[in-house]
Amino acid sequence: MSIDWATLGLQALNVLILVWLLARFFWRPVAGMIEQRRAAAQALLADAGAKNEAAKAALAEITQTRAGFAQEREALLAQAQAQAAAARAALLAEAAQEAEALRREARAAMQTEQAAAAQAWRERASRLAVDIAARLAARLQGEAVQAAFLEYLLHEIQALPPAARQVAALEVASATEISAAAQSEITARISAALGAAPRITFKTEPALIAGLELRGPHLRISNSWRADLDRIEQDLTHDG
Amino acid sequence: MISPLSNPPLFHLGPLPVTQPVVATWGIMLLLAGGSAVLTRRLRLTPGRTQAALELIVSTVDSQIRDTMRAEPGPYRAFIGTLFVFIFAANWSSLLPGVEPPTAHLETDAALALLVFIAVIWFGVRAGGVRGYLASFAFPNPIMIPLNFIETLTRTFSLLVRLFGNVMSGVFVIGIVLSLAGLLIPIPLMALDLLTGAVQAYIFAVLAMVFIAGAVAEAKPETPSTKAPP
Numbered sequence: 252m253s254i255d256w257a258t259l260g261l262q263a264l265n266v267l268i269l270v271w272l273l274a275r276f277f278w279r280p281v282a283g284m285i286e287q288r289r290a291a292a293q294a295l296l297a298d299a300g301a302k303n304e305a306a307k308a309a310l311a312e313i314t315q316t317r318a319g320f321a322q323e324r325e326a327l328l329a330q331a332q333a334q335a336a337a338a339r340a341a342l343l344a345e346a347a348q349e350a351e352a353l354r355r356e357a358r359a360a361m362q363t364e365q366a367a368a369a370q371a372w373r374e375r376a377s378r379l380a381v382d383i384a385a386r387l388a389a390r391l392q393g394e395a396v397q398a399a400f401l402e403y404l405l406h407e408i409q410a411l412p413p414a415a416r417q418v419a420a421l422e423v424a425s426a427t428e429i430s431a432a433a434q435s436e437i438t439a440r441i442s443a444a445l446g447a448a449p450r451i452t453f454k455t456e457p458a459l460i461a462g463l464e465l466r467g468p469h470l471r472i473s474n475s476w477r478a479d480l481d482r483i484e485q486d487l488t489h490d491g
Numbered sequence: 492m493i494s495p496l497s498n499p500p501l502f503h504l505g506p507l508p509v510t511q512p513v514v515a516t517w518g519i520m521l522l523l524a525g526g527s528a529v530l531t532r533r534l535r536l537t538p539g540r541t542q543a544a545l546e547l548i549v550s551t552v553d554s555q556i557r558d559t560m561r562a563e564p565g566p567y568r569a570f571i572g573t574l575f576v577f578i579f580a581a582n583w584s585s586l587l588p589g590v591e592p593p594t595a596h597l598e599t600d601a602a603l604a605l606l607v608f609i610a611v612i613w614f615g616v617r618a619g620g621v622r623g624y625l626a627s628f629a630f631p632n633p634i635m636i637p638l639n640f641i642e643t644l645t646r647t648f649s650l651l652v653r654l655f656g657n658v659m660s661g662v663f664v665i666g667i668v669l670s671l672a673g674l675l676i677p678i679p680l681m682a683l684d685l686l687t688g689a690v691q692a693y694i695f696a697v698l699a700m701v702f703i704a705g706a707v708a709e710a711k712p713e714t715p716s717t718k719a720p721p
Contacts, residue, residue, distance in 0.1 A: 262602035265516045274569035277527035281549045284534040
């Protein structure tokens with residue numbers, strides 16, 4: 252047995268070339284691809300980890316936001332309740348004010364009505380009293396009453412200022428018809444009281460009840476029970 | 492039958508005689524390199540079945556290197572992996588009719604052993620420098636220098652003899668049985684020969700890793716201990 256050195260050298264060279272060829276076409280590309288996949292997987296894992304962290308952060312943020320929503324909802328609810336309570340209190344206050352105003356108005360109206368009614372009753376009572384007095388006074392017709400009224404009339408005339416006494420014509424009104432004699436006496440006494448001699452005419456007015464009233468163009472002396480009763484009624488009515 | 496011990500040249504390339512193992516090796520080289528170039532042309536991040544099989548081969552070789560050499564496989568992958576793949580393919584080339592495995596010839600095995608011998612020196616020098624590598628022969632003491640030197644030669648020789656003996660004997664036995672018995676009788680022996688071929692490829696690659704790892708570990712300068720004194 253002998254060794255073929257040329258074959259040995261060629262085989263060594265062949266294997267060396269094969270080592271280079273396989274390194275070039277097999278080991279390096281495949282190992283590189285494995286390494287690329289490992290790096291890609293690592294990057295994917297890192298990315299997934301980062302996304303996981305981001306998702307956790309987002310979840311925490313969402314949880315916080317939801318908690319914020321709950322708080323905000325509670326705050327809004329409380330605010331709405333407070334607003335509703337305030338609105339209710341305002342409405343109640345307004346309603347109370349309106350009710351108070353209505354009550355005041357009603358009270359005022361009632362008082363006005365009561366006053367009006369009282370006034371009406373007072374006027375009615377006054378008129379009734381005057382009517383009663385008129386009826387009672389009507390029963391007191393007579394010479395004495397007539398004389399008394401004449402004295403009152405003369406007294407009133409004397410109280411007039413001198414300028415007012417200068418009249419040309421006068422009218423004397425009485426409740427009952429006066430006789431001619433009595434008319435002459437009354438004319439004489441009035442002329443004396445006036446200090447002049449005006450033309451005097453007589454007129455009968457039953458509404459006067461009793462008394463004598465002197466009427467001129469610029470002069471009027473109400474001297475009768477009607478006039479007295481009217482003054483009394485007016486006083487009674489206005490006193491209330 | 493042609494004896495595996497005889498190695499007649501088929502033709503000459505100038506002064507160089509080209510023998511049958513050389514031609515068979517060229518065929519294997521063409522097949523492996525061409526196949527690799529075709530199969531790794533379109534590698535993708537999402538692998539198909541073929542790419543997954545290729546990656547399984549690379550991952551297995553890397554795993555073996557890590558386990559055996561306790562080192563990252565990058566610098567050794569091409570050499571160790573190619574040794575395994577070539578010896579495996581060469582041993583199994585006997586399946587093809589008329590093809591005699593190149594590893595059944597002494598020159599091919601000697602060439603492989605020689606490459607391992609050179610690789611041990613190369614990686615040892617690269618790890619610790621020339622001085623470091625030569626100093627590794629004086630481990631554990633200078634008296635061991637001759638023995639360590641002889642061991643380096645003999646283990647290389649043992650690689651050569653182991654591979655040659657196993658493959659050559661298989662081819663020899665099958666040839667003898669085939670010449671004596673019928674056509675189907677050698678089939679079990681051929682199956683056994685395939686198993687032997689795969690195992691021998693694995694053993695050759697593992698031993699190459701062990702030798703290289705030993706040289707690298709012994710040639711590397713001692714790293715200072717980081718352990719704090721008590």
